Amino acid sequence: MMPGEETKVTITDGELAAKSAPLVDKLIADQVAGKLAAGDPTLWGPAAESEAAIRLSWTALHRSSRPLIGEIEALRAELHREGIDRVVLAGMGGSSLAPEVITRTEGVPLTVLDTTDPGQVADALAGDLNRTVIVVSSKSGGTVETDSHRRIFAKAFADAGIDAASRIVVVTDPGSPLAELAEAEGYRKVFLADPHVGGRYSALTAFGLVPAGLAGADVARLLDQAAGVAEKLAADGAGNPALTLAAAWGAAHADGAEKVVLADTGSGITGFADWAEQLIAESTGKQGTGLLPVAVDSPGAPGFADAGPDATPVAIGPGTDAAPVATAGPLGAQFLLWEFATAIVGRLLEINPFDQPDVEAAKQAARDLLGDPARLEGGAQPSAADGPVEIFAPAGVSTDGTLAEVLRAFLALAPEHGYLSVQAYLDRLDDASAALLRGELARRSGLQTTFGWGPRFLHSTGQYHKGGHQNGIFLQLTGAPETDLEVPGRPYTLGKLQHAQALGDGQVLTQHGRPVLRLHLTDRAAGLAHLMRAVEEVAG
Structure with missing residues (x-):
């Protein structure tokens, strides 16, 4: 599915479609999509309300992230004038998964460090430091892996006679320890992300856009793609693909299929399942319930076409005979679609999709x-x-x-x-x-x-x-x-x-x-x- 084509969710399995339909009807009757788009924190019950109240800004990122575009383009041009065109990203989870999908899909180079393996970090250090900028990305500002990468690269820059502060760009939440450190050390640029967006919902915030944009990805187009589907996702009607996807997951889970097997079937997106894996697992896997995402490398991989009664194959791209559910659309739209669907299935599972207690x-x-x-x-x-x-x-x-x-x-x-x-x-x-x-x-x-x-x-x-x-x-x-x-x-x-x-x-x-x-x-x-x-x- 190439960018620009319709964003949609298709259920081809008649039995699953029949079991999903009443859930869709109930979600429509409860006006869940419209309330979610409006930032209503009561959708997941009283116990989740305080957390949800500070975690729903992601529904409007296709608008609120627009000012970032100019800032990213200006910094990239500035770095290129200085001969700095190699971008290393130090980040974990939501700080690395979306930028990696974006840059791999667009075919632009980004070195991602979401590891503590010394060999892998040493390989990143072996690149041309004279051409390197490192994006240190941490919502909390205290992620141990990311802090370790920052320390290692700062020393490597200094040892090479390079002003380390001029080569470190920070993405973090306002008031975090990393924000304070960046100001004290005079780091090149600090991008403060929206603190009312959780890490796994942050693909279209500074966490996703800054490293991808500095690497050369067209982040304005991503926001355009998300904007193109936003109205549909906010609509309380049967044509809302997020309601369809959430209901399919919820109906399958109720029938004993608590796993969703994700395979790309020609979406034009590279590595989307790796991003969706965190979104689904961390949002729903709690209180002894949830959906376990199983990312496989192709529709022919073991566990997809031969999925048992405990799993639902989901095609990312055109539908296949093996997949009862298929989602299609360009990357920016898919980000927003899957975020909406995941938040909505949290309501069906009666859990808080915005915390991570374990x-x-x-x-x-x-x-x-x-x-x-x-x-x-x-x-x-x-x-x-x-x-x-x-x-x-x-x-x-x-x-x-x-x-x-x-x-x-x-x-x-x-x-x-x-x-x-x-x-x-x-x-x-x-x-x-x-x-x-x-x-x-x-x-x-x-x-x-x-x-x-x-x-x-x-x-x-x-x-x-x-x-x-x-x-x-x-x-x-x-x-x-x-x-x-x-x-x-x-x-x-x-x-x-x-x-x-x-x-x-x-x-x-x-x-x-x-x-x-x-x-x-x-x-x-x-x-x-x-x-x-x-x-x-x-x-x-």
Whole structure:
């Protein structure tokens, strides 16, 4: 679906359409779309009202973000006159996912750092610093990963004889610690985002537009695309695609399909499912309910065409026979459509779509480990080792056999219609082959299987893992880094931070009663190859 074509949602499955129709009628009768567009915070009940009251400005961003366009264009021109044309983005979750989709779709270069892997950060540092500006993007102003990147790049600029302050652009909320630091340090430019927009709804705020626009994306066109569908999304009528999409999700969930499998079918958008994953998981996965997004690489991937009764395939682009639901439209319009639909399905699920009550636990666990170096570096000993893979097995999984046998026993712990989450605390560029494990494990286990790069996924699906349906099992992959990077002014390296984040999240998942199998690769390349061979031995 190329930009400029109609934004719409199609339900081709007759049974799902029939079950969705009464929900659409009820949403129309309750005037939900119009109230949402008007910023009514009462839509999700009294318990959510105070949070919703300060989280609804995203519905009007197609208008309110217009002044940013000139500021971004002026800064980009200024930087180019100085020979600065390489943009690095340091941000996590909502601060990185939208800019990455925007720039990949438009084919403009943006180096995204949403990792604590020292190898991946070192590769970004190896670029031409003389041509580099770094956008440090954090809503809270205290994101540990982003602060680490800022410190590392500031030192690298200084070591290269470059005025670091002139190469740092900040995007943050007013009054945040990062805003105060930027003013004190005299950073190149500070963009203050609308504080009444949550991170995962921030695609059309400064968080999405500034890094993408500096990289060369046409952000004015994005706002035009969103504006083109805004009136339709605010209408309380059967032609509103957000009502159709939310009702389809709600009806499927009520019927036991709490997972939505997302595949691109020729939308013209690159990586949209990765952005939608955070939006849906973090907004709905709480209070023991929610929708688990499963992003797959194609309509032919395991888990899409062969989705079981616990999942609904959704095509991003033209509909296919395998997908009962399809959404189409240009990127700016799709951002707004999916945000509306996600907020509305929150009402159907009777949850607050704007909080993330279970995210902090993993962060705190990682901080505790960093504050106890002996515990972090000593830690638990592996249950066993198989070649270059050390095995840290959960209760109930014997490690007497081969790695393939361990995997088989681990997969058997999944409940009926449960899911498998593969979490790779690795370098998503140099260790990219790890992503192949999703399809292979899904094919052999028969489970809906997600894949996330750590700690990136902690800012998205991490909320669902702890707060959503408690039927997941978790495969963590960690690896020994070839080199490590000091974090200036901090008593830890990136490698230690990455390790603490993996162990901390695993600890919290275990406390929730979920099985966690950690495989540590003592040699990453050899370990991934060994693991893939073991997965191939697991019977389908």
